[in-house]
Amino acid sequence: MNYARFLTAVSAARKPSPIRLLTELQQRSPPSLISLAGGAPNPNTFPFQSATIKVKGGDDVVFDETVMKRALQYSGSYGIPELVSWMKNLQESLHNPPTASYSPEKGQMELCVTTGSQEGLCKIFEMLVNRGDNVLLDAPTYSGTLAALQPLGCNIINVPSDQYGIIPKSLKGVLAQWDPADVQNTGSTVPRLLYTIPNGGNPTGASMTLERKQEVYELARKYDLLIIEDDPYYFLQFQKPWAPTFLSMDVDGRVLRTDSFSKILSSGLRVGFITGPKPLVDRVVLHIQASTMHTSTFTQLMISQLLHSWGQDGFLKHIDGVIEFYRCQRNAMLSSADKWLKDVAEWHPPMAGMFLWIKLKDIKDTQQLIMERALEKEVLLVPGGAFNINSSDPSPYVRAAFSLSTPQQIDEAFRRLADLIKDAMCLTDSQKGRVKGLI
Numbered sequence: 001m002n003y004a005r006f007l008t009a010v011s012a013a014r015k016p017s018p019i020r021l022l023t024e025l026q027q028r029s030p031p032s033l034i035s036l037a038g039g040a041p042n043p044n045t046f047p048f049q050s051a052t053i054k055v056k057g058g059d060d061v062v063f064d065e066t067v068m069k070r071a072l073q074y075s076g077s078y079g080i081p082e083l084v085s086w087m088k089n090l091q092e093s094l095h096n097p098p099t100a101s102y103s104p105e106k107g108q109m110e111l112c113v114t115t116g117s118q119e120g121l122c123k124i125f126e127m128l129v130n131r132g133d134n135v136l137l138d139a140p141t142y143s144g145t146l147a148a149l150q151p152l153g154c155n156i157i158n159v160p161s162d163q164y165g166i167i168p169k170s171l172k173g174v175l176a177q178w179d180p181a182d183v184q185n186t187g188s189t190v191p192r193l194l195y196t197i198p199n200g201g202n203p204t205g206a207s208m209t210l211e212r213k214q215e216v217y218e219l220a221r222k223y224d225l226l227i228i229e230d231d232p233y234y235f236l237q238f239q240k241p242w243a244p245t246f247l248s249m250d251v252d253g254r255v256l257r258t259d260s261f262s263k264i265l266s267s268g269l270r271v272g273f274i275t276g277p278k279p280l281v282d283r284v285v286l287h288i289q290a291s292t293m294h295t296s297t298f299t300q301l302m303i304s305q306l307l308h309s310w311g312q313d314g315f316l317k318h319i320d321g322v323i324e325f326y327r328c329q330r331n332a333m334l335s336s337a338d339k340w341l342k343d344v345a346e347w348h349p350p351m352a353g354m355f356l357w358i359k360l361k362d363i364k365d366t367q368q369l370i371m372e373r374a375l376e377k378e379v380l381l382v383p384g385g386a387f388n389i390n391s392s393d394p395s396p397y398v399r400a401a402f403s404l405s406t407p408q409q410i411d412e413a414f415r416r417l418a419d420l421i422k423d424a425m426c427l428t429d430s431q432k433g434r435v436k437g438l439i
């Protein structure tokens, strides 16, 4: 892979920070080293002494005075070594990436910790996307991705998809407007990136099949695309075996995968991961050095202690409990949807994630209906337009999350939604004319 062709001028210009290099060096040196180098504050001046974080059904996370001093101090930009190595081992166990055994220049699997996968996405886009670039993704998509991408001034090209994710034949059709031979030419307009959410898509709940991933990967090889596999719902797949990932089939070193602990350990701790080819992950780390320096050492140590006490088996056992919770929530939402909405809406049961993507049958655009009239009925959902490449494009969909409300609240919410839709349908034609989005 020629990774240089993917980098923006800004990313290519990034250089290692000498100070950060010293921190990495010091972290790898024996305690006998005496450093007068780093401008780090003396932790003896910090007011926090120790901490014990109680863990449900497990060993507490204990920060004694020594650990607390480390937790409160600067750390390396890749992430603290013990967390990075634990995660690398997990990625190798789960995905067995071909790149794990590659040389660095060939795209060896590298991993860095990010402050949520949102930071990972933002820095990946800023590393790869120039103004005017063509970027491929299957819309509707996560609004946070659009928020990170659109200000970069790229041209987002939609790839048709359905409840099983990207439709390979449609991707082939979109790419057919370019000649793969043009790919390496400077000034080529061939897209260089394909972004997708392969499991429990946000907002659609769609999950890609292995066959589709394989076809998409082959097209990415043909047109030399990087695949950004944004997979925060990977651990929320309701059926096993979990779908093989793009990372697991990445023989070329063309997959950048973002993972997140938000849906399984904590969203407020803000810990995510990028796994991908070393030449690209290293560039993201240079950006981290110049921006946040690193994700909070305290939260990394907290999570690392937990994961080391659990081991991979304990972690996966915890995940099983999380999956059971969301499966019950999903089933509750599906049963309430059947009960209240089947005459006025349609949907596909999600096989992962935390969202139900509901198409209202007689509504052209849900924006006004939800943002004004739903609030009167005291029910809140996200109107589908928020997930469109052009948010002002009408959307007959609403996104309903089954993560936080109880089954009883979900049932009452859908009763109110059904009420709202029927009210809207009973409007006279002239009244309908005044409510934007009604067919």
Ligand SMILES: Cc1ncc(COP(=O)(O)O)c(CNc2cc3ccccc3n(O)c2=O)c1O
Residues within 6 Å of the ligand: 115, 116, 117, 118, 119, 142, 144, 197, 202, 230, 232, 259, 260, 261, 262, 267, 271, 272
């Ligand atoms: C596909 C996809 N990729 C990346 C992320 C970011 O997750 P991170 O690891 O926590 O940074 C997400 C998080 N999605 C959401 C977050 C959120 C936060 C506050 C309030 C509402 C939120 N809604 O609605 C969301 O969908 C996601 O769905």
